[in-house]
Amino acid sequence: MLGHYQSVNPKKNLKHFYKFPSFVLLLYIFCLTCSSLAAPLTLSRNARNSDYLRSGLVVRSLSYACFALIENTDDVSCNPTMTVFNQESHLGGEFLLGNGYANVERANRFLSSNIDESTINDLFSREKVLQSEMDISLIFRTRYFEAAFIPSRIQYLSAVRNEANPDLQLDLKKEEWFILQGGGLIFNGFYWGVRFRTGQRQFIQQEDKLFNLLVEQNRSKFKPKKQSLTLLEPGLTFQGEGVWSPSVHFVLANLGSVQGGEEEYPNKVDPQWGLGIRPPLAWGRLLFLLDYKQLGVQDQATIQKLHLGISYLLGTMTTMLGIDSRGISFGVFSALKQINTGISIATTRVSWVDSENYTQTVYLQLGMQL
Amino acid sequence: MNKSVEPIFIWTGYLLSLLIYLNLLLLGCSHPSEKTQRSEKENKILDAKRLIDQNDDERAIRILEEMKTADPGDHDVLVTLASAYAHRGQFKIQKMIGIVSEIVRNSQKLERDGEKGNDKENESIPMARLARQLNAFLNVYEKIPLVEVSQNEDLETALLLLHQIPPHLMESADYLFRGAIRLFTFKFQMGSPIQESGEWSQDSCRTGQEKLKQRLMLAGQSLVLVLDDFISAAPKEAETLNESRSRIKESLLKMRDSGALNKWGVESMALYLQFDNSEYARALSKCEPEKKP
Numbered sequence: 001m002l003g004h005y006q007s008v009n010p011k012k013n014l015k016h017f018y019k020f021p022s023f024v025l026l027l028y029i030f031c032l033t034c035s036s037l038a039a040p041l042t043l044s045r046n047a048r049n050s051d052y053l054r055s056g057l058v059v060r061s062l063s064y065a066c067f068a069l070i071e072n073t074d075d076v077s078c079n080p081t082m083t084v085f086n087q088e089s090h091l092g093g094e095f096l097l098g099n100g101y102a103n104v105e106r107a108n109r110f111l112s113s114n115i116d117e118s119t120i121n122d123l124f125s126r127e128k129v130l131q132s133e134m135d136i137s138l139i140f141r142t143r144y145f146e147a148a149f150i151p152s153r154i155q156y157l158s159a160v161r162n163e164a165n166p167d168l169q170l171d172l173k174k175e176e177w178f179i180l181q182g183g184g185l186i187f188n189g190f191y192w193g194v195r196f197r198t199g200q201r202q203f204i205q206q207e208d209k210l211f212n213l214l215v216e217q218n219r220s221k222f223k224p225k226k227q228s229l230t231l232l233e234p235g236l237t238f239q240g241e242g243v244w245s246p247s248v249h250f251v252l253a254n255l256g257s258v259q260g261g262e263e264e265y266p267n268k269v270d271p272q273w274g275l276g277i278r279p280p281l282a283w284g285r286l287l288f289l290l291d292y293k294q295l296g297v298q299d300q301a302t303i304q305k306l307h308l309g310i311s312y313l314l315g316t317m318t319t320m321l322g323i324d325s326r327g328i329s330f331g332v333f334s335a336l337k338q339i340n341t342g343i344s345i346a347t348t349r350v351s352w353v354d355s356e357n358y359t360q361t362v363y364l365q366l367g368m369q370l
Numbered sequence: 371m372n373k374s375v376e377p378i379f380i381w382t383g384y385l386l387s388l389l390i391y392l393n394l395l396l397l398g399c400s401h402p403s404e405k406t407q408r409s410e411k412e413n414k415i416l417d418a419k420r421l422i423d424q425n426d427d428e429r430a431i432r433i434l435e436e437m438k439t440a441d442p443g444d445h446d447v448l449v450t451l452a453s454a455y456a457h458r459g460q461f462k463i464q465k466m467i468g469i470v471s472e473i474v475r476n477s478q479k480l481e482r483d484g485e486k487g488n489d490k491e492n493e494s495i496p497m498a499r500l501a502r503q504l505n506a507f508l509n510v511y512e513k514i515p516l517v518e519v520s521q522n523e524d525l526e527t528a529l530l531l532l533h534q535i536p537p538h539l540m541e542s543a544d545y546l547f548r549g550a551i552r553l554f555t556f557k558f559q560m561g562s563p564i565q566e567s568g569e570w571s572q573d574s575c576r577t578g579q580e581k582l583k584q585r586l587m588l589a590g591q592s593l594v595l596v597l598d599d600f601i602s603a604a605p606k607e608a609e610t611l612n613e614s615r616s617r618i619k620e621s622l623l624k625m626r627d628s629g630a631l632n633k634w635g636v637e638s639m640a641l642y643l644q645f646d647n648s649e650y651a652r653a654l655s656k657c658e659p660e661k662k663p
Contacts, residue, residue, distance in 0.1 A: 128423060162419035163464065164457035165449065165547050209543035210463060211550070214470060215604040218542060 046131055046359055047327030047346040049155055050295040051265055052254060053078070054135065054177065056094055057342040057365040061331025062309030063322025065289035067237075067249035068276020071313055073335045074342065074367055076139055076146040079249055079274065080181040081193030081237040089142040092369030094340075098133035098361050107132065107156030107172050129359050131157040144184060150177040150199070157359075166210040170222065175201040183235070193235040200228045205264040227261030249274035253293065270294050284314035295326070320344070331363075340367040411437070415450050427458040445539045449547070452531040456551055459524030460517050466550050469513045476506035514557040522558040525551050542603040549599030556592040559585065583625065590622045 048060045056075035059066040066078040070085045074094055077083055097104075135153045140146065157171040176199050183193030202224050212218040235251040251272045258267035272293035279286050289309040299305060307324040316336055322329040331344030344363040414433055421430035434451040441447060517525065532548045597615040601608040 161416070162422050162450070162453055162457075163462050164422060165453035165543075166463050167419070209541070209547075211543035211546040211603075212541075214546055215542050 046133075046155075046157055046361055047348045048322075048329055048344075048361065048363075049133070049157070051297050052270070052295060053293075054150065054153055054175065056135070056137070057096055057331060057344050057363055058311075058318065058320060058333050060346070060363060061320035061322055061329050061333070061342075061344040062289060062311060063307040063324040063326070063329055064293065064295055065274070065291040065307040065309030065322060065324075067251065067272070067274025067291050068247045068287065068289050069309075069311070071285070071287075071311070071318065074333065074340055074365060075137065076141065076148045076179055076181060079193065079235055079237065079251055080146075080195040080233065081183040081191040081235045081249070083141075083144055083146050083181060083183045083193060084185065084191050086141050086143045086146070089140075090369050091140050092138075092367055094135070094137045094139065094365060094367040096133070096135040096137075096363060096365040098363045099131055104132045104134045104154050104156060107154050107174070128161065129157070129159045131359055131361060133361070133363070145182040146179075147181075148177070148179040150175070150179075152176065160210065167207065168210045168213070169207045170204050172204045172224075173201055174203070175199055189239050189241065191237040191239065193237070195233045195235070196231070197233070198228075198230045200226065201261070201265075202226050203261065203264065225261045225264070227265055228259045229256065229267070230258075231256035243280050245276075245278040247274075247276045249276070249291075251293075265297060268294070284312055287311040287313075299325075301325075322346075333365075335367075338369050340369070341365065411444075411446070415446055418450055418454060422454055422457050425457075427454050430454040431458070443534075443536070445535055448531050448535050449544060452528040452551075453547070455524045455531065456528040456547075459521040459528065459551075459554070460515065461525060461528070461551055461554055465515055469510060469550075469553065472510045472513045476509055479506065511557070511560075514553055516557055516561045517554055519562070522555060522562075525555050525558075529555070540602070545599045545603035549596045549603065552592055552596040552599065556589055556596060559589040559592055587622060587625060590618055590625070594618055594622070 048063070050064060053064060055064065055066070055078060056072075058072050058074050059069070059078050062069070064078070066072065067082075069078065070082055072078070072082075073090070077086075133153075133155045136151055137153075138149045138151075140148070153173070153175040155171070155173040157169070159169045160166045177197055178199060179195065179197040181193065181195035181197075183191055186192050203226075204222055204224050206222055208218070208221065213222065231254060233251060233253050233255055235249065237250075238248045240246040249272075251274075253270040253272050254267050255269050256267070258265075270293060272291065274289065274291040274293075276290075277288050279288070287310070289307075289311070291307045291309075292305050293307065294300075294305050295307075296304075304325045307322065309323075310321045312319045316334050318333045318335075320329075320331040320333065322331075327346060327348035329344055329346035331342060333342035333344075334340060342363075342365040344365075345360070346363070347360045414437060418430040418433045421427070421433070431451065431454045434447060434454055437444070437447045438451055528551055529548060532544060532551075535544060594615055597611050597618070601611050601615065
């Protein structure tokens, strides 16, 4: 299917780009940016952490707007139907690190032991908001089928406010996943796909006064909890033909059984939608993506579920931009035959607003393929 | 080929536009989640907390005082306003963590020493145990910063505000916060200089001893209140604290009924407490004891 985009002469069709109501896109970007100022109930959050999804650097950079993404060489497809469009077979591993290893190690200590004076001291040793992430994945991709094993994924975020009588927010997750997914053609542009994923997470998600942590009996609230998930998520894609290659996607996410931890991570079946278009260009490949999906437990409003991504591929390098109500992300990803690297920057801060309540994350990713 | 696919493109484009227009129409640029998810009160309190972290206590206090005028009994407003005053009085959690660590370190040491003492019960000397306890107290006492007069006034204001919270709304964290502030005011009561009286005469000696006694009584009462707050915060873990509180209360009662401090009392203060008025206490200890009629 990818061949269709390459078979047309892009120069002839550039005029179509101006037909598209691009001013609406700009207005949309502006308004999403406005809404990103709206802080949630929590003290702070990461722009590109999801309670429900895990992903590599590319999808993260696109603010998880990824249903129409085919050129995703750092992870399994985020839409199972897109396995149909895999061109080659790959077996490889990816290592993603966000904001350094020190905080990952700190998260491990929180999860593996009880909270004591030294861990509390840690919270005040540096900035008011600390965050970090690590994701290790082994991925196999071939046409119609993909598999992934994620032996360790750690997310850490802590925030403290009011140094006289501090409020503490702690959001830690350690996950393991096994994913199988595949798809096929139904008829004439319609494709099916299904993803099976099973995993478990150990987590601490609490917001409390720090003084409460000094009382032994209150510390049990900060003890790690466990959740096991087994999910089967079907998907459907309509891939239109032509110069702009429009596509419409549907995935029924979070369908399955969950044990434990439902107070913090309720498993709600989420009907997700996605649109994609590929305006023709003289050089490179441009892709606009718009997905409607819930990333965080608190993201209930419609605008919080909308995610816009723009990807531009030139040669071996992809430049990505993602905008949604959580913030803005920008990434560069380069994939050679056997090695890939990428960097992505995500922020909840908007330059014209003087706000202390923001986080910035720098992700680095390195991958090897056989 | 282009002609045949153009309707699909237009359809997708307009579907996308319609979706976006609907979003703009419904939500606009008006910070929807902020309005819907967090109340105005919560926003103002969060702003005040940020101002405290930026060391802009004055603005935080202004905002919170206005909120208190509108709703004098609100728990969150009172606690946050108390924290703004406490912060202006140099009360910071970073300083508290040092004190808590010292308390933990010393209690563990005392426990270890206690276990050793049990093994050699015959060799244990009550005075040695007392000295160890005093030493532990002094280690903790040293970690508590001595604030200035104006800062102590802010801390007292913070305590008054916390006292305005109805008891049924007090949480563990509030008791601990109040107890921690009291530790600072306790140090102030012990450590702030007592006015020197120059040459010691019989009269000035008597006045000096009375002043010292009152100061010690006040500090002792503060310590009892600190323990009261800590006990209220964690009643299940408060067995040792309860014992200490009873002992201090008993000493206070004895001190109150004993009249002027005797030479031994003043000397022991000078020797063991070594607080910032130790020079004053040493000078007092040179006064001749009053002859009983």
